[in-house]
Amino acid sequence: MGKKITFKSIRNRIKRQYWLSGLLIIVIGLGLWVYLGQRSILRTPSDILPISHSHQPAGGKIISQEVIRNYSVEEVNALAKQNYGADTVPAQNAISKRLLKYTSVDTQGQEIDLYARVYLPRTNTSSKIPLISFGPGTTGIGDECAASLEVPALANWANYESHAAAYAGQGYAVVITDYEGMRDSSRLHHYMVGELEGRAVLDAARATFNLGDYKNLDRNRLFLAGYSQGGQAVAWADKIAPSYAPDLKIKGLVAFAPVSDVTTTLADIARGANIVWFGPYVLVSYSDYYDQTFPLNTILQAKWIPTLKTDVLGHCINSVKYWPKAEEVYTPEFLTALKTSTLASSYPDLAADLVANRSWSGPTATPKLINQGQKDNIILPDQQTNALSLLCRAGSGPAKIQTYPDASHYSIMVKSYKDTLAWLTKAQNGEQLPSSCTGV
Numbered sequence: 048m049g050k051k052i053t054f055k056s057i058r059n060r061i062k063r064q065y066w067l068s069g070l071l072i073i074v075i076g077l078g079l080w081v082y083l084g085q086r087s088i089l090r091t092p093s094d095i096l097p098i099s100h101s102h103q104p105a106g107g108k109i110i111s112q113e114v115i116r117n118y119s120v121e122e123v124n125a126l127a128k129q130n131y132g133a134d135t136v137p138a139q140n141a142i143s144k145r146l147l148k149y150t151s152v153d154t155q156g157q158e159i160d161l162y163a164r165v166y167l168p169r170t171n172t173s174s175k176i177p178l179i180s181f182g183p184g185t186t187g188i189g190d191e192c193a194a195s196l197e198v199p200a201l202a203n204w205a206n207y208e209s210h211a212a213a214y215a216g217q218g219y220a221v222v223i224t225d226y227e228g229m230r231d232s233s234r235l236h237h238y239m240v241g242e243l244e245g246r247a248v249l250d251a252a253r254a255t256f257n258l259g260d261y262k263n264l265d266r267n268r269l270f271l272a273g274y275s276q277g278g279q280a281v282a283w284a285d286k287i288a289p290s291y292a293p294d295l296k297i298k299g300l301v302a303f304a305p306v307s308d309v310t311t312t313l314a315d316i317a318r319g320a321n322i323v324w325f326g327p328y329v330l331v332s333y334s335d336y337y338d339q340t341f342p343l344n345t346i347l348q349a350k351w352i353p354t355l356k357t358d359v360l361g362h363c364i365n366s367v368k369y370w371p372k373a374e375e376v377y378t379p380e381f382l383t384a385l386k387t388s389t390l391a392s393s394y395p396d397l398a399a400d401l402v403a404n405r406s407w408s409g410p411t412a413t414p415k416l417i418n419q420g421q422k423d424n425i426i427l428p429d430q431q432t433n434a435l436s437l438l439c440r441a442g443s444g445p446a447k448i449q450t451y452p453d454a455s456h457y458s459i460m461v462k463s464y465k466d467t468l469a470w471l472t473k474a475q476n477g478e479q480l481p482s483s484c485t486g487v
Contacts, residue, residue, distance in 0.1 A: 127209055142215040245286065252295060267298070413444050418462075422454060
């Protein structure tokens with residue numbers, strides 16, 4: 048016979064079911080709390096919530112290296128002249144070019160592989176050589192757009208080799224890194240995610256210092272330099288270095304027309320900046336990195352939505368004219384939000400992601416030189432002026448914003464070259480450096 052059913056047994060069974068249901072609700076609630084908390088941390092500005100890099104593997108391990116070729120002094124001069132023309136300072140030494148494959152670490156603690164080109168002075172002396180770890184400007188998001196794959200004769204993204212030769216010929220070792228996700232079919236390059244860019248710059252320096260057969264590098268004279276996107280990268284590298292790469296000693300930082308504020312860079316599309324493609328790039332990057340679903344139907348015109356990711360991955364920086372005028376790409380309501388500075392109320396998730404990647408969001412003692420062209424129609428000059436208060440926070444080192452009246456976004460590195468060399472020399476010698484922070 049079956050067990051006799053009584054009122055008491057029914058009551059006990061109900062109690063057990065309520066108890067199990069309550070426990071299940073608590074477990075689900077805790078899971079949601081942890082998940083949402085992680086998303087909140089990802090999208091919280093780093094000056095509000097400090098970034099922890101403890102218990103992560105150190106990047107900068109060399110996986111492979113290849114000597115591509117050696118350049119004579121005459122060849123170094125010829126390379127530098129491709130960008131610098133009459134402004135080229137005669138090279139003092141020959142250089143050797145290598146391709147490194149090295150490790151970095153993403154923000155989830157996963158070890159990843161990156162590529163970098165290294166330009167090493169060839170000298171007959173034992174003098175110690177300073178290193179510049181350089182963050183390139185936007186080259187694209189697709190794997191074929193990696194800076195290390197640039198061939199200027201086929202597609203000139205900035206001719207970074209010419210820039211490297213100009214500085215390596217003056218006795219600086221120069222490493223130009225790719226960013227996370229480039230030349231990596233397993234992941235996307237997360238464009239405008241400052242921490243990932245900064246880690247790449249720092250780990251490229253580590254990898255260069257780890258070259259076993261090149262002993263002349265001076266670990267006490269590391270400089271960070273970056274152009275446009277690379278300006279954001281080196282700002283973040285400087286900010287996270289004390290916790291992510293405490294083994295590195297940064298002597299100074301140079302940023303050429305940097306993305307000082309991602310929000311401003313996007314908003315300036317509605318103010319005439321010739322950077323219409325920036326929005327599609329950021330939308331694809333942030334939707335993947337932050338696991339975010341943006342309301343594209345209220346951001347982009349309908350024709351761009353179905354092929355957005357394919358279009359972004361398929362267009363390196365030399366073909367971004369694929370996106371025409373702003374009013375043909377973005378919706379009127381999105382452009383209005385940009386013009387009226389109401390992005391935070393109209394598009395709060397996107398606004399939070401942009402703010403989380405702002406440069407200069409914490410004080411550092413590193414001396415900084417910001418070079419900006421007054422004729423820049425990509426990164427508008429006001430962006431650096433508005434960033435000055437962030438650069439000059441209490442506890443920050445000297446920060447100089449140097450403007451060049453006749454320089455565009457594309458000529459700023461050339462126009463500021465000799466002044467930058469002079470600043471680097473002063474920084475190496477421990478001389479007093481100029482600052483724009485008086486009275487700010």
